[in-house]
Amino acid sequence: MFPQKKQGNIHVISVKNAIESFLREGKVPNEMPTAIKTAEYIIAKYPDITKVISKFEFPNPDAHSDLVLYLSNGDKIKVNLYKVTGRGSIQPKNVGAKSFISKYFFDANLQEKFNMLYDKDYDQYLSELFEYKSGYPIIDINKEELRKIFPINQFDDDINEIRQRFLYSLRENCFSLFQDFCNNYPLLIENGFKTMLMIDDYNIITRIFAKNKITVEEFNPKDALSFKDIKLFKTGNNTLSILCGSISLNLRFKFESGPLSSVKLAIGYRYIRDINKYEEVFHFRNFRTLKMANDILRHMTYVKKENKSNAIGKCNEAFVYLQLLEEFPNTIQDDPEYCLRLLESYAPYVSPEELHNLKLSSVPAVEQIKNIIKTKYPNFMLESVQLVPESYVNDKLDTADLQLNLRYHNTRVTEKLSLKAISKDKKLTLKNPGIGTILGENFFNISKLYNLELNKTVELLKGKFIQNECTHMESLENVSYVLGKLLQSATQEQLRHGIDNIFGKPLVIITVYNDIKAYTHERIPVTGEITVIAQSPSNTQTTLTWENGKYSLSLRVKFSKGQSHGWSSLKLAAEQKIQ
DNA sequence: CTCGTGGGATAGGTGGACAC
DNA sequence: GTGTCCACCTATCCCACGAG
Structure with a gap:
């Protein structure tokens, strides 16, 4: 078997030779059948060829078209030749x-x-x-x-x-x-x-099938x-x-x-x-995704798991996505598989009734999405949707789960949404930064010294805790006290930066699945004076408020694992009340 | 009802020229 | 000598479909 490039080059030379001997001797040349068929096709289209040259007559062949035909009327025709097996499509460039x-x-x-x-x-x-x-x-x-x-x-x-x-x-x-x-x-x-x-060139595709059947066609889109x-x-x-x-x-x-x-x-x-058929293709594909999702849900069996919160989040993403397909049947899915894989891996860990509620809740969630988009872009069209795989995102602050690519008048815009699911109407956890990163550049970006002080406090308490000199609760309160103190000495700019990044970039759609309800939480830029209230509303929390208490965000220090694990690393729950 | 097959979609791979 | 670019084609998976 010839390597690919050689095969293409030999085809070019053979076709050139075949055309020349047809022209000179007027008889069937001694070349490969594919070359002969191709030459016949070209001559049928251009009977008055006076000369033909190939790209190999130039010092840098790859910069020229495969053949140039010189016609008796003085025209020059650039020809690109392709030879493929079967019905495969060519790769122009x-x-x-x-x-x-x-x-x-x-x-x-x-x-x-x-x-x-x-x-x-x-x-x-x-x-x-x-x-x-x-x-x-x-x-x-x-x-x-x-x-x-x-x-x-x-x-x-x-x-x-x-x-x-x-x-x-x-x-x-x-x-x-x-x-x-x-x-x-x-x-x-x-x-x-x-x-x-290459739409200005003359492109010839020669196909070779089983039993040496050969066809020649033009590629002209x-x-x-x-x-x-x-x-x-x-x-x-x-x-x-x-x-x-x-x-x-x-x-x-x-x-x-x-x-x-x-x-x-x-x-x-x-x-x-048929362009209409093309849309049908997407329509059909969406229909199939919905059907397959139903099949997955029907055939799986519930597996009880201790911590299902991750699974609930993923299922919520999948259901909202599916509901979007339901309501925008012509939209293009960038990756129809991803959503199904999510369901396959996570749906079994969610109890049947919670799953049922999640599914029902996706209707109001999509309603919220439509409203928020409509106010921004009346008469929008949803061109394509995509669930963003989280491990693929470089920007760690970009926690968008769903990307909507919209057409508004003649402009293309992308809206990113973050999807959250909570069981009951309560506080919403926005992020869980580690205690080591909260003062770093991703969040409050306060001087390294402060960061060091916080980490030292944590180390100290860890030592005490292991020596049984203080309890879980005391450790948390202590860390929270230090954090509150440090934040109080931060500048307004640093506080704003931190809050901005905790809220993250995108819009948030919150699904309260046990109530079959959904909220939109659009991030409003933080304005006005930010106040830091240390150890409030409890000793383990620090609360930041702005606009005279209209908005607030609380940072709760907690262990990353349960108490039964002894000392585990500390993290924060950045929580916000839903209005 | 199974099995082979053709076609669509996607992914994988190589040789040669040239600039640095 | 290596990286980059360009040209060119094959392999493989999946699925619908029809013959046996």
């Missing part, structure tokens, strides 16, 4: 990740933006590889260094996970950049689209194009799709070969003869 935007979409600026994000993700990728191989973390390592220490040549299961995270993140970055790009420069999108699909409407959506883990008219261009991020090879994009396309 294959471009480098760090140059495709500037080269094909003519936006050097955007390329630079993308590359910055790329570099950040790539650093993360390399350090994850290093940690996997060595067992300990590293801050900064480049590819050469890593290659010297660990010449990693192949993907294995663990590296695949790291790779998927990386490629996923590239795709996400690309998607959000391209959303703005589509809004602002649709013409550039159009250009890139045309070059990538020109008629399918209409740039009046560009749709942007994601496919699977690492593909970005741009739909124009009835043809979609797929940009798939992938590695050249091994884990330390370069990253490129494989270009693909999908030709849709």
